[in-house]
Amino acid sequence: MARRGPRLVxxxxxxxxxxxxxxxxxxxxxxxxxxxxxxxxxxxGHARFVGETATQPGYRLVDVGGYPGMFTxxxxxxxxxxxxxxxxxxxxxxxxxxxxxxxxxIRIPLADRSEAWAYLLPPSAxxxxxAIEGGDWRTFRRKA
Numbered sequence: 001m002a003r004r005g006p007r008l009v010x011x012x013x014x015x016x017x018x019x020x021x022x023x024x025x026x027x028x029x030x031x032x033x034x035x036x037x038x039x040x041x042x043x044x045g046h047a048r049f050v051g052e053t054a055t056q057p058g059y060r061l062v063d064v065g066g067y068p069g070m071f072t073x074x075x076x077x078x079x080x081x082x083x084x085x086x087x088x089x090x091x092x093x094x095x096x097x098x099x100x101x102x103x104x105x106i107r108i109p110l111a112d113r114s115e116a117w118a119y120l121l122p123p124s125a126x127x128x129x130x131a132i133e134g135g136d137w138r139t140f141r142r143k144a
Contacts, residue, residue, distance in 0.1 A: 026090050027116035029053065029108065031061065031080035032068040032137045034093065043092055050082040054111045054135070055118075061137065062121075062129035068137045069103070069121040069129065078135040082116060090117070 025048070033040040036049065060074025070078055085093070090105075097103035103119035110116055132140045 025084040025086050027114070028083045028085045028090065028093070029055070029080050029110060029116040029118040030083065031070060031078050031118070031135075035081055035138065038137075040096060043096060044083055044085065044089065047083040047085040047089055050084055052079075053082045054079045056109045056111055056113075059108075059120075059135065060126075061132040061135045062126075063132055063140065064121075064129055068132060068140075069125070070118065071121055071123065071126050073123065073126060076135040077111065079137075079139075080118075082110070093119070 027050075028044075028047070030044070032038065034044060035041060055078045057075055057077050058072065059076055059078045060071045061076060061078050062069050062071065093099075094105060097105070097119040099105045099119065102121075104122055105117050105119055107115045108118045108120075134140075
């Protein structure tokens with residue numbers, strides 16, 4: 001069976017994947033300015049923090065200039081946090097991230113083999129951005 005690549009999503013009422021098994025909300029993996037204590041975390045004010053987690057290997061984290069971007073063309077694990085968000089919050093994050101015109105919200109596999117939504121840059125944007133070694137935005141910011 002061929003491996004399927006990331007899939008772009010449509011409107012929330014058409015695409016219900018990425019829900020918690022009990023249907024309580026959407027699973028959202030964040031790795032940059034939406035992390036707890038970072039500049040855009042307030043957007044997740046009503047979200048339920050599930051825990052720290054990471055992706056499975058296969059990604060590349062880059063410094064876009066004040067915030068990170070993630071691509072599917074790497075070999076790294078990206079460190080982040082998992083939240084349960086409602087539809088209104090997911091739509092607000094879509095707007096912040098410029099989905100689908102800038103970042104694209106896709107389902108990705110996490111280290112525990114579950115899946116969650118995450119925002120990735122399209123392959124066409126993979127140009128001159130410096131890599132964030134180790135795939136950890138917070139560690140990168142502390143060193144900068």
